Every structure is written in structure tokens, then in C-alpha cells.
Amino acid sequence: MTSPILTARSGLARRLYGPAGWLAILVAVLVAFLLFPVLNLAVAPESPFHISAYWVTLIGKIMCYAMVAIAMDLIWGYAGILSLGHGLFFALGGYAMGMYLMRQIGRDGQYQSDMPDFMVFLDWKEFPLAWWNSDQFWWCALLVVAVPGLLAYAFGFFAFRSRVKGVYFSIITQALTYAAMLLFFRNNTGFGGNNGFTDFKRILGTPITTPETRMVLFAVTAAVLIGTLLLARTIVTSKLGRILTAIRDAEQRVMFCGYNPVHYKLFIWVVSAMICGLAGALYVPQVGIINPGEMSPANSIEIAIWVAVGGRGTLVGAVLGAFLVNGGKSFLTQQFPEYWFYFLGLIFILSTLFLPNGVVGLVKSWRKK
Amino acid sequence: MSAAAMHAPGQSGSGDASLGHVATGTLDATHGVVLYLEDISVSFDGFKALNKLSLAIDVGELRCVIGPNGAGKTTMMDVITGKTRPDEGTVFFGQTIDLTRLTEPEIAHAGIGRKFQKPTIFEHHSVFENLELSMKADKRVRKTLFAKLSSEEGDRIAEMLDRIRLADSAGREAGLLSHGQKQWLEIGMLLMQEPKLLLLDEPVAGMSDDETERTAELFLTLAGKHSLVVVEHDMAFIGKIARKVTVLHEGSVLAEGPLAQVQEDPRVIEVYLGR
Amino acid sequence: MRLILLLAIFFSTQAAALDRALVDKLGFGESDEKVVAINAIAASGDPRAAEVLGALAEGELQTSGKLVIIVKNDEAFDAASGDKLALPEEREDVVANNRLRGAVSAALAALKLLSPDRQQRLAALKELSDNAEGADVAMLGIVRRALAAETDPGVKPLLEQVAASLELKGGDREARIAALQRLAGSSSANAKTLLLSYIETEKDADLLAEARKSLRAVEGKRAWAERAGLAFTGISLGSILLLAALGLAITYGLMGVINMAHGELIMIGAYTTYAVQTLFRTKFGAAFDWYLLAALPAAFAVSAAVGMLLERLVIRWLYGRPLETLLATWGISLVLIQTVRTLFGAQNVQVENPAFMSGGVEVLSGVVLPYSRIVIVIFAAAVLAGMWLLLTRTRLGLFVRGVTQNRAMASCVGVPTHRVDTWAFGLGSGIAGLAGCALSQIGNVGPDLGQGYIVDSFMVVVLGGVGQLAGTVYAALGLGFANKLLESWQGAVIAKILVLVFIVIFIQKRPQGLFAVKGRMADA
Structure with missing residues (x-):
């Protein structure tokens, strides 16, 4: 022994x-x-x-959601911070990619102008500052992670430093995404207002709707998802991961051990936001549209339930939850559209009441018996 | 010439790294005193929790602090560890470190460990991990992401497990331990930090007599190497370890001295037995 | 111009039958002549002037040979004298183009200024001041006469303004100066536009200076009027926020339950009001205006019942786990929204105001306070007062405060903590229902009604400080004001964003809200 x-x-x-x-x-x-x-x-x-193409797009889309679920699990399941604003980071990544895709339309838009149709419609003569360099793929790819990352850093820095915690934090993240949604709904903000970006034609010069492009996007998404999973796993199995969980369970003790929780929270918060941005960037070319609706508080809170259903604090649970809930969603919204909201509402209620550790927790407890 | 050199840029703060995390400097206890509290006052909504409290702890001393409920014992610890900022007064760790300017983690880093009244450990981590996390190490984010447990560090944890008699429970989830074991684990965690000063808030609450006995022994072996401040209600325990006792009442020091002397002090008797 | 004026004055002194020459011009003249005739006829103040002009407006004025006649129900009258005639065979309509119609309606309005009926006079004034062309200077005589006769304090200022505008067009220098000075006393938007256009056309330096002085005076008054209006909309929005947040102040502020379905309880209150209203319309149509009296208790009861049910079934099991409560109650909100969609349809439903709540009172010219908003401000104050009494003066309030402060202790001294939880949650939910009833009076009622209020009401409670009723009130009013102030400056969306950003920053500075609970337990 x-x-x-x-x-x-x-x-x-x-x-x-x-x-x-x-x-x-x-x-x-x-x-x-x-x-x-x-x-x-x-x-x-x-x-x-x-x-069929339908399935490729559907699974591709859900893989993006699974990345968001991993991001949410890192911050909520491991560090105990529930964000109700992760849809914002996802959408920002999507918008950054969307800008590039809009530029790739070139003169094939309705107005045959170099400017995106909505700008022609608003009678704008030149690109707003935010669109600087947006015809360069590398620049937009950088924005995809940098914008959510920087926003998360600025927001998190002040919130964590002021020790905003628990429900307070959740509610102000919700206010943040709500404010951003209102901002993006305005035409003058310069991102297409209500309609957002759509009618993409090309990505990196190749037509975006061909089966081959779709398959490549699918494969890239799968690779990034697996990469994200490994990265997240690396983080949570490290000493840093154990400190995060320790912060979740006894922040006072962590502080008196000499760790500064603010730095740790900020780290995982920014990583989480960047993963969301990446997921959003992969989502937009596959789904073909991004609009401010993605920033609605309802979307963000739904992310939490994917993780809750799969099992908080287990990465595989987050992925599983994203697949289960979104798979169920696309099935139910097609078969019984009027029942989807009942179903979703019940998932929220029942999983919090009866599945505190999610599906993964359920399987674990069965195995123990 | 020398004055000019002192003001030259880059010269300042060579000893105490001034950036963020370790803004603490080294402990200078040349005068034999590890902790000075002077005229500390703290009030919450008009209620004076501490009222011109002054206290000095010597290097290697084991000091017991007693006093009725609401005397300000926990608030005093909050002030020392940076959880509460005093309205007035100064707190110095050694000669040079002003604790009122440091954050909690910085204070911990400077060498002050604190045990809470209610055992506060990481319930979802194993006992081993609890000790690993509290162990003295570089506690910055980047370092912890790539940290690996060296064999020497592993040995130190194993030693501590033996010392706090939790070797058999090393892999258990800490939340499953008994109350007394949790108290010991928390003390073990403090010691892993290698602090110069230990603040212990009711360390033997909920322990069996046997465990209390062993705790007293442990504290006596620690004194000398570390400075200890113990807040306790259990007078039998105090009797076993006490050399010098401080009695707090209504936020300031009522009496100080050897236990026997303090126990005979009429003011102390009045406070404890009612007026 | 002058000639017409003189004519007008001349005719105004003649109170006998209408001048046949004028009437003939009305029938046979060119367009310009007709306009002159219309104004002259009106200016005569003759009792038959209104009849003739009215006939022209209605298309009843016709010509037959050289005669101008009025044909009504196949009977003919001489337009000038009013005598009955035999209906001639050959008749031609006097065609009134738009210009003529405008002139006629202005002239008729001017005539109505002399009417003994106050409402008619007011309507006439409104017509004259809204009319883009304004009344013709020919009406100056009538207006002067009306002004001399007018005693009603509600009518006189308006009349003075119309008179002033006419004097500026047609009066002599002294009259113009007097008119300008009188305008300085006004605070209406019309006075401002009038002065602005006058300044553009006037060349006389003295008059110009006088006009500028008056304009400054008017603008000063208007600024105050606008500020007053802004303050009222601020209070109005604040009271709406307060209503929405008061229930939350109990369930979240006192009990610590994060109820994301709070907005849906408001929505249920609004739909209950709709149901009661529909019931009244179909069953007791006569008492329709009183349906609100029945709707208030009904909305309270239905929302309270739903809330108590939720507390028993779901929320009870999640006490002490705020994040889980948040998610579960969000689920509840989805179910409630969909249930209402299934029952009432996804479209907005129409909730009609009772008669006494439509309309409004004009406190200053251009500042109209709608009765519905005033009622809601009063209602919010009443609910606040009621809640305060309930919490401080009743046994339930005592229990609620006891349980929220120290559950274990309350339980020890025999307070039925579980039942208190249920009742307190029911109370908070019922107040949400009342809020819904109030909101149904000023906005759309649809399944998504509550979603629009949930972020706002949480902001109010969080900003005010948890468990602080006074804080909730200040926060609601403060947010209402801030929102409206910023809105007048930057538009609604930016205002909303700025307010949210402000709250986010504020909470970071003072996580405990406006009214912080300080002390050892503050962040326990």
C-alpha cells in the first residue's frame, strides 16, 4: 500500500x-x-x-457555443464568478470578424460601392475610425481577441479591485451587455444598426457559401475548440487553477495566504472573454449574420444554463451542456416552436433544483454507486 | 555628494521592490519588537470598536489576548491584517513596514499569517493541496500557471502533514475533516507560509481535550522561532501557554502582564464578573 | 394694406345688413377680391356674416344671374339681406379654392371670438394661432373688440397674443411697440416664432430692439417652462421606476432573493388589468371608467398569488444560493412569458384609459402634464407610503424585518419564518402587480413588458443600497431625472447607455449602494 x-x-x-x-x-x-x-x-x-450542409452548419455553430461554454465554465465553474455578459464578448468577436467579411463583399453589394451597403444607405462618404484597416484579415483577427480582451480587462480591473462580487457582479455585467446592445442598435454607431452585418460573399478571397469553404470553417472550428479545451484544461490543472477554485471557496484565506485574488480573477476573466471573442469570430462566417441581438441579456444568461446542465467545474460538462441544450433547441424550435420557451424555462428551473452538478455530476454519482 | 546620490533616480527603493505585488520590504526587527500598534481607533457607525489601542509584540513572543465579547479582539486582527483600515493610529511591522498602507496579500507576504475564528480552509481541495497553495512561493499569476512542485517542496509538505497529524488524510477533501482537524490544517497552512508573526483567533475552539493539549504543545515549540498572538476564551488553554497576557476592554488595553498578575487585577475581575 | 384696414374699421362701425357690393364681390370677384371681401364681411361684425361665410365654406353659396344666393335644402335666400327667394333654375356654385377656405376659416374663427361661449372662443383662438398664415390684418378690428370685451383669465392671454400678432402685421408704430411689450409677457412657442419672424422682416431699429428684448424675455420664460416640463417627466419616469423597483426592494432588498421574474410579475399585473378591463367592457359597459378600481386589487392579488406559488415551489429551495436563484427565476420568467403568449397571443393588447385619465393639464404654455402621468406619480407615492406603513406598523412587517435581520433568532422566538418568507414574497410580487396595473395606463402591454423593466429595477435597488427603502426612492427619482436630463441632451439611447455606465462605475466605487451598511458584517 x-x-x-x-x-x-x-x-x-x-x-x-x-x-x-x-x-x-x-x-x-x-x-x-x-x-x-x-x-x-x-x-x-x-x-x-x-x-447535409444543414448538419455541418449546425454542428459548427454548436462547437462555437461549446467554446463559449468552456469560457463560462472557467470563470463561473472554477472561479465562482457568474457573468451575465459573456454574449457581449462573443458578439464583439463576431463583429470584428464581420467587419472583415463586410469589406470582402467589395463592390458586390446592392449599391455596388466600396462601402458596405448600410453606410451607402446612411450616405456616409468614408469609413468611421473603428473600421480602420478592417480590410486586412490579420488586423481583424487581432481585434477578435483584443477587443473583448481589453474591454474585459478594463471592466474587470475596476470591478475586481472594488471587490464587486456575487450577484452584484452578475447584474452589472448584464447592464454592460444591455448598454452595449443599445449602442449597437443605433445606426450612428457604425456597425449596421438593427440589421448588423450579413450577406457575406467571400472570406480570404474565396466564396463563403461553397461546401468546401463550409467544411474548412467547420474543421477550423473543431481544431480551435479542441485547442481551447486543452488550454482550459492546462489552466485548471495548474496551481493557478487550484488557486482559482480556492478563491471561489474562501477568498479571504487566499488573500491571507499572500495571493492577490484581483490578479487571478482578472487573468481568468480576460482569458474567458478572449475565448468568447474567438468563438464569435468563428460563428459569424458559418451562420452568415451578426446583429446586436447577440448582445441581449437573454442570450448571455442562456450560456450559463449550458454550463449548469453539463456540470459546473468540469470542462467536458460545459461542452456536453452546450451540445445538449443547443441540440435540443434546434430540434424543438423546428418541431414545436411554441414549446421551446417552456422547455428552456424548465431546464433553468429543474437543473438548478435537481442537478446541482449537471449531467456529468449525475453520471459520476451513478458510477460511485 | 551622498545626498545627491540618494535622490538619483533608480536609487530609491532598492531593498523594497516598489512594484505591485511585493511592496513590502524586509522585516527590520532590530529593536526586538515585531509589531507596534499605536493609538489605533476604529469606529463603525458611531460604535467605537477600537479606542486608542496601543500594543507591542516582541520578536519570538507568545502573547495571549483575552477580553469579553465586543472588546475589539477580532477588529484588532482585522486592522493588523489590512482587512479594516484604522480611522487613526499607526501599525508597524518591525521598524519599517507600515501595515496601514498595504493590502491583505501584501501583509501576508511580509510575513503575517492569520487564522480565523471559524476555520477557513479550501474545502474542495485535498489536505495536501491546501498546504501546497499556502506554501511560501512566488505567488504571482504567471508563476503559478507554470509552477511545478519540486521534490524539496513536496518533502516540506509531507513534514507538515506529519506535524499536524494529517498524513493519513493527505488526499482527502479538506471539507470532510472534523472540526478539530480543520483547525489543525489551518494552523499547518499558516506555518507553510513561514510567517514571522502568527495571529490565531480562537485556535482551540471545538477541539477535544486531547487536541487542545497537543495544540498547546505545538504553540510552545513555535514560540521563539515565530511571534504568536493568540486570542482565546479557553482560560485553561491560556494557562498552559501564557507568558504575557493582554486584556482588552471596550477597544483598548485594560491590563497587561503575567497571567497570575492580570487575574488578580481588580479592574479585570470587574469586567469579567460584571459591574 | 392700410386701405383694407380702413375699410375694415369703416365696416365694423356699420352693424346693419351686409353691404351688397361686398357680397357681390364674394360671388363674382377674382380670387384676390374674394379674399378682401371675406375679410371685410367678417370685419363688419354683422350677425349675418358668419352665415354667409359659413355658406361659402360649405359650398352653399351660389350665384344666379347677378344675384348671390345661399341655397339650403332646396330653399334659396338672398345672401346680402337674408330674405327668402324662389329657388332659381339657373344656378352656379361659388367655387372656394384652398386659399379661400383658409381665409374663410380664419374669418369665421375671428367672428367666433365674439361668441359668448368660452369653449368656442378658445377653439377660435387655437385656430387663429395655429393657422400658418395667421389671421388677416383685416380681423384686427374684431380682435380688438374681442379683447376689450374679454374678461376670462384663461382666454385673455391667448387673445392678447393673437391681437399682438395682428398688430405687428397691421398696427401703427405705437401699436406695434405696445404689442411687442405685451408679447414679452408670454411664454408660448407661438410668441417665440412670431417674434423671430418679425425680427427678420422689421427694419426700424427701435422696433427691432424692442422685439429683441421681448424675445429674450419669452425665451427666458420658455427655458423655465422647459425645465419644469423636464422636471416633471423626470419625476414621472422616476415614479415608474420606483413602482417597478418597490416590489424588488422587498424580495431582493430585504429577503435577498434575486428574482429575475420580477418583470414578469409586473407583466402579469398589466395583463390582469387588461382582463378586468375587457370584463367591464363586455359586462358593465356603463361603469367602464371605474374598471381601474377593480383592476388594482385584482392585479395585486394575481401577481401575489403567482409570486407565493413560485416561492413555495422553487425559490424556497434555493435560499442562500443567489446565483442559482438568479438562473431558476430566469427560467420562471421564460415560462411565464410563454404562458401569457399562449393565453393572450404574442401581440400587444390594448388597455384603454378611463375617461378621467385622458387629457392633461397645461400648467404653462407648452407644458402639458397628462393626467395619467400625474395619477401615476400620486399612485407611486401612495404605494410607497402603504408599503412603509406595512413594514413599520404591522406584525407582518415586524416579522419580515426580524427574519431578514436574523433568521435563526426570529425562528427561536417563535416567528414562523417559512410562512413569513412566503407572505413577504407575495407582498413584493403583489406590488409588482400594482406596478403592472399602473404601467398598463401609459404604455403598451405585451408579453415582453417585464423584460424592459428588469435591468432598470435592479439598477434602482442596487444603486439605492440593498435593504434601504429610502435609498430605493432616491435612486429611482435620481435615475429618472438623470435619464430625462441626458435624454434632452443626447437622445434616449445614449442617455440610457450613459446611465448604465454611470451605475456600473458607481457600484464599483460604492458596492453597498447609496446608503451603505457599514461595519463588521458589511461584506460577510
Whole structure:
């Protein structure tokens, strides 16, 4: 029998996943990079094995949501900070990518102008400052993470430093995304007002709606999702991850241990926001539209329920929750549109009442029995 | 010439790193005193929790602080650890470190450890992890992301586990420990910080007699190497460890001295037995 | 111009039958001549002037040969004398183009200034001052006469203004100066536009200086009027926010329950009002105006019942877990919205104001306070007072305060804490219902009604400080004012954003709100 100390000690050695975990990731890689492309592009549409464009887009979209769920889990499940404004970071990433896609339309818009249609419509003669360099992919790709990151940093710096916590924090993040939504609804803000950005034609010069482009976007999303998962896993299995959980459970003690919780919260908050921005940027070219509705408080709060359903504090739970809830959503909104809100409402109520640890927690407790 | 050199840019603050996290400097206790409190006053909505409190703790001293409820014992600890800012008065750690200017983590970093009245540990971490997190180390974000436990650090944790008699529970979730074990774990966590001054708020509350006995022994071995301030109600425990006792009443020091002397002080008797 | 004026004065002294020459011009003259005739006829002040002009407006004025006649119900009358005639075979309509119609209506209005009926005089004044062309100078005589006769304090200032505008057009120098000086006393928008246009045309330096002086006076008064109007809309919005937030001040402020479905309880109150209104319309149409009296208790009761049900079924199990409560109550809000959609449809429903709440009172020229808003301000104050009494003067209030301050202790001394929770939550929800009833009177009622208020009402409670009734009041009024002030400066959306940003910054500075609870337990 080995000593408990040795076991506890070896538990701290950095191990991202056990064999089963790596196997699951390998399967995910094979499905995303082999199975889906082959079944979508190579198998004839009549074949029962063919995967339609609808499914590619749907799964691609949900993978973006899964990234947001991971981001939310990092901040809520691990650090105990519930954000009701993560939709804002997602949308900002989406808008940054959207700007580039709008520029890629070139003169193929309705008004055949170099300016996006909505600017022609508003009779603008030149691009607003925020659009500077937006025809460069690298610049917009930078904005995708930099804008949510900087906003999160500025907001988080003041909020965490002033020790705004718990529900207070949640409510002001909600106010933040609500204010941003109102701002983006204005035409004068310069991002297309109500309609946002849509009718994209090209990305990196290639047509955006072809099956091949769609498949590439899908594969990129899958790769980024797996990358995000590994990054998040790296963070939560590190000493830093343990400190985050410690902050969630006993912030006072963390402070009196000599850690400054503000820095830790800020770190994970910014990382989380940047992941959301990335997810939004991958979402927009696949779905083909971004508008201020993405910033509505309702959207942000829905993110929390994906994580709650899957299981807080387990990354795989967050991914699972995103797939379960959004899969259910696209099924129900098609089959029984009027029941979706009942269903969603009940998920919120029942999962908080009866599934405190989510589906993953449920499976774990079954296994123990 | 020398004056000019002192004001040259880049010369200032060589010893005490002035950037953010470790703005603490080193402890200078050359006069044999580790903690000075002078004329500290704190009031909450008109209620004077501390009223011109003055106190000095020597290096290596074990000081017991007693006093009835509301005497200001916990507020005094809050002031020392930076949780509460005093309305007036000064708090110095050694000769040079002004505690009223530092944040809680900075104070902890400077070498003050605090145990709360209610055991405060990381309930969802294992006992081993609790000690690992509190261990003296570089506590900045970037370092902790890439930190690896060295074998020497592992050994120190193992030693501490033996010392606080939790070796068998090393892998257990700390929330599952008994109340007394939690108290010990918290003390162990403080010691992992290698503090120069330990503030202990009711360390033996909820412990069995046996555990209380062992705690007294532990404290006596710590005194000398560390300075300790112990707030307790359990007079039997005080009797076992006390050398010098301070009695607080209505936010200021009522009496100070050896336990026997204090116990005979008529003012102390009046405060404890009612007027 | 002068000639016409002289004519007008000349005719105004003649109170006998209408001058046939004028009437003939009305029938046969060119357009310009007709206008002159219209004004002259009106200026005569003859009792039959209104009849003839009215006939022209109605298309009843016709010509037959050389005669101008009025044809009514196949009977003909001589336009000048009013004598009955045989209906001639050959008749032609006197066509009134737009210009003529304008002149006729202004002239008729001027004539009505002499009417003994106050309402008619007021309507006439409104017509004259709203008319883009303004009354013709020919009417000056009538207006002067009306002014001399007018005693009603509600009518006289308006009349003076119309008179002044006419004097400026047609009066002599002294009359103009007098008119300008009189205008200085006005605070209406019309006076301002009048003066502005006058300044553009006048060349005489003295008159110009006088006009500028008057303009400054008017603008000064208008600034005050605008400020007063702004203050009122601020109070009005503040009282709406207060109503929306008062219920939350109990459920969140006192009990610490984050109820994201609070907005939906407001919405339910509004829909209950709608249901009661529909019931009254179909069953007791006669008493329709009194439906609000029944709707208030109904809205309170329905929302309170829903709230108590929620507390029993869901919220009770989540006490002490605020974030979970937040999510669960959000779920509840979704279910409630969808239920209302299923029951009443997704479209907005129409809630009609009772008659006594429509309209408004004009405190200053251009500043109209709608009765519905005034009622809501009073109502909010009443609800606040009621709630305060309930919390400080009743047993339930005592229990609620006891339980919220120290649950364990309250339980020890025999307070049924669970039941108090339910009742307190019911009370907060019921007040939300009252808010919904009030909101139904001033805005759209739809399933999404509550969503618009949830962020705002949380802001009010958080800004005011948790558990602080006084703080809630100040925060609501303050936010109302701030919102309206910024709105007048930068528009509604930017105002809203600025307010939200301000609150976000404020909370960082003072996390405990305006009225901080300080002390050892503050951040426990």
C-alpha cells in the first residue's frame, strides 16, 4: 500500500488527461477532420450516410457555443464568478470578424460601392475610425481577441479591485451587455444598426457559401475548440487553477495566504472573454449574420444554463451542456416552436433544483454507486 | 555628494521592490519588537470598536489576548491584517513596514499569517493541496500557471502533514475533516507560509481535550522561532501557554502582564464578573 | 394694406345688413377680391356674416344671374339681406379654392371670438394661432373688440397674443411697440416664432430692439417652462421606476432573493388589468371608467398569488444560493412569458384609459402634464407610503424585518419564518402587480413588458443600497431625472447607455449602494 501522501503528491503532477480522455479527443479529431468531410463532400447526397450542409452548419455553430461554454465554465465553474455578459464578448468577436467579411463583399453589394451597403444607405462618404484597416484579415483577427480582451480587462480591473462580487457582479455585467446592445442598435454607431452585418460573399478571397469553404470553417472550428479545451484544461490543472477554485471557496484565506485574488480573477476573466471573442469570430462566417441581438441579456444568461446542465467545474460538462441544450433547441424550435420557451424555462428551473452538478455530476454519482 | 546620490533616480527603493505585488520590504526587527500598534481607533457607525489601542509584540513572543465579547479582539486582527483600515493610529511591522498602507496579500507576504475564528480552509481541495497553495512561493499569476512542485517542496509538505497529524488524510477533501482537524490544517497552512508573526483567533475552539493539549504543545515549540498572538476564551488553554497576557476592554488595553498578575487585577475581575 | 384696414374699421362701425357690393364681390370677384371681401364681411361684425361665410365654406353659396344666393335644402335666400327667394333654375356654385377656405376659416374663427361661449372662443383662438398664415390684418378690428370685451383669465392671454400678432402685421408704430411689450409677457412657442419672424422682416431699429428684448424675455420664460416640463417627466419616469423597483426592494432588498421574474410579475399585473378591463367592457359597459378600481386589487392579488406559488415551489429551495436563484427565476420568467403568449397571443393588447385619465393639464404654455402621468406619480407615492406603513406598523412587517435581520433568532422566538418568507414574497410580487396595473395606463402591454423593466429595477435597488427603502426612492427619482436630463441632451439611447455606465462605475466605487451598511458584517 502506497502512502496517502505519495498518492496526493502524485495527483499534483501535471496530467492533462488520462488515456480515456486522450482517446475521446482522438475520436473527436477523427470525426471532425475525417468523418464529417468525407460524409459531407465525398458521399453522394442521395446516400443515407451523407451529412447535409444543414448538419455541418449546425454542428459548427454548436462547437462555437461549446467554446463559449468552456469560457463560462472557467470563470463561473472554477472561479465562482457568474457573468451575465459573456454574449457581449462573443458578439464583439463576431463583429470584428464581420467587419472583415463586410469589406470582402467589395463592390458586390446592392449599391455596388466600396462601402458596405448600410453606410451607402446612411450616405456616409468614408469609413468611421473603428473600421480602420478592417480590410486586412490579420488586423481583424487581432481585434477578435483584443477587443473583448481589453474591454474585459478594463471592466474587470475596476470591478475586481472594488471587490464587486456575487450577484452584484452578475447584474452589472448584464447592464454592460444591455448598454452595449443599445449602442449597437443605433445606426450612428457604425456597425449596421438593427440589421448588423450579413450577406457575406467571400472570406480570404474565396466564396463563403461553397461546401468546401463550409467544411474548412467547420474543421477550423473543431481544431480551435479542441485547442481551447486543452488550454482550459492546462489552466485548471495548474496551481493557478487550484488557486482559482480556492478563491471561489474562501477568498479571504487566499488573500491571507499572500495571493492577490484581483490578479487571478482578472487573468481568468480576460482569458474567458478572449475565448468568447474567438468563438464569435468563428460563428459569424458559418451562420452568415451578426446583429446586436447577440448582445441581449437573454442570450448571455442562456450560456450559463449550458454550463449548469453539463456540470459546473468540469470542462467536458460545459461542452456536453452546450451540445445538449443547443441540440435540443434546434430540434424543438423546428418541431414545436411554441414549446421551446417552456422547455428552456424548465431546464433553468429543474437543473438548478435537481442537478446541482449537471449531467456529468449525475453520471459520476451513478458510477460511485 | 551622498545626498545627491540618494535622490538619483533608480536609487530609491532598492531593498523594497516598489512594484505591485511585493511592496513590502524586509522585516527590520532590530529593536526586538515585531509589531507596534499605536493609538489605533476604529469606529463603525458611531460604535467605537477600537479606542486608542496601543500594543507591542516582541520578536519570538507568545502573547495571549483575552477580553469579553465586543472588546475589539477580532477588529484588532482585522486592522493588523489590512482587512479594516484604522480611522487613526499607526501599525508597524518591525521598524519599517507600515501595515496601514498595504493590502491583505501584501501583509501576508511580509510575513503575517492569520487564522480565523471559524476555520477557513479550501474545502474542495485535498489536505495536501491546501498546504501546497499556502506554501511560501512566488505567488504571482504567471508563476503559478507554470509552477511545478519540486521534490524539496513536496518533502516540506509531507513534514507538515506529519506535524499536524494529517498524513493519513493527505488526499482527502479538506471539507470532510472534523472540526478539530480543520483547525489543525489551518494552523499547518499558516506555518507553510513561514510567517514571522502568527495571529490565531480562537485556535482551540471545538477541539477535544486531547487536541487542545497537543495544540498547546505545538504553540510552545513555535514560540521563539515565530511571534504568536493568540486570542482565546479557553482560560485553561491560556494557562498552559501564557507568558504575557493582554486584556482588552471596550477597544483598548485594560491590563497587561503575567497571567497570575492580570487575574488578580481588580479592574479585570470587574469586567469579567460584571459591574 | 392700410386701405383694407380702413375699410375694415369703416365696416365694423356699420352693424346693419351686409353691404351688397361686398357680397357681390364674394360671388363674382377674382380670387384676390374674394379674399378682401371675406375679410371685410367678417370685419363688419354683422350677425349675418358668419352665415354667409359659413355658406361659402360649405359650398352653399351660389350665384344666379347677378344675384348671390345661399341655397339650403332646396330653399334659396338672398345672401346680402337674408330674405327668402324662389329657388332659381339657373344656378352656379361659388367655387372656394384652398386659399379661400383658409381665409374663410380664419374669418369665421375671428367672428367666433365674439361668441359668448368660452369653449368656442378658445377653439377660435387655437385656430387663429395655429393657422400658418395667421389671421388677416383685416380681423384686427374684431380682435380688438374681442379683447376689450374679454374678461376670462384663461382666454385673455391667448387673445392678447393673437391681437399682438395682428398688430405687428397691421398696427401703427405705437401699436406695434405696445404689442411687442405685451408679447414679452408670454411664454408660448407661438410668441417665440412670431417674434423671430418679425425680427427678420422689421427694419426700424427701435422696433427691432424692442422685439429683441421681448424675445429674450419669452425665451427666458420658455427655458423655465422647459425645465419644469423636464422636471416633471423626470419625476414621472422616476415614479415608474420606483413602482417597478418597490416590489424588488422587498424580495431582493430585504429577503435577498434575486428574482429575475420580477418583470414578469409586473407583466402579469398589466395583463390582469387588461382582463378586468375587457370584463367591464363586455359586462358593465356603463361603469367602464371605474374598471381601474377593480383592476388594482385584482392585479395585486394575481401577481401575489403567482409570486407565493413560485416561492413555495422553487425559490424556497434555493435560499442562500443567489446565483442559482438568479438562473431558476430566469427560467420562471421564460415560462411565464410563454404562458401569457399562449393565453393572450404574442401581440400587444390594448388597455384603454378611463375617461378621467385622458387629457392633461397645461400648467404653462407648452407644458402639458397628462393626467395619467400625474395619477401615476400620486399612485407611486401612495404605494410607497402603504408599503412603509406595512413594514413599520404591522406584525407582518415586524416579522419580515426580524427574519431578514436574523433568521435563526426570529425562528427561536417563535416567528414562523417559512410562512413569513412566503407572505413577504407575495407582498413584493403583489406590488409588482400594482406596478403592472399602473404601467398598463401609459404604455403598451405585451408579453415582453417585464423584460424592459428588469435591468432598470435592479439598477434602482442596487444603486439605492440593498435593504434601504429610502435609498430605493432616491435612486429611482435620481435615475429618472438623470435619464430625462441626458435624454434632452443626447437622445434616449445614449442617455440610457450613459446611465448604465454611470451605475456600473458607481457600484464599483460604492458596492453597498447609496446608503451603505457599514461595519463588521458589511461584506460577510
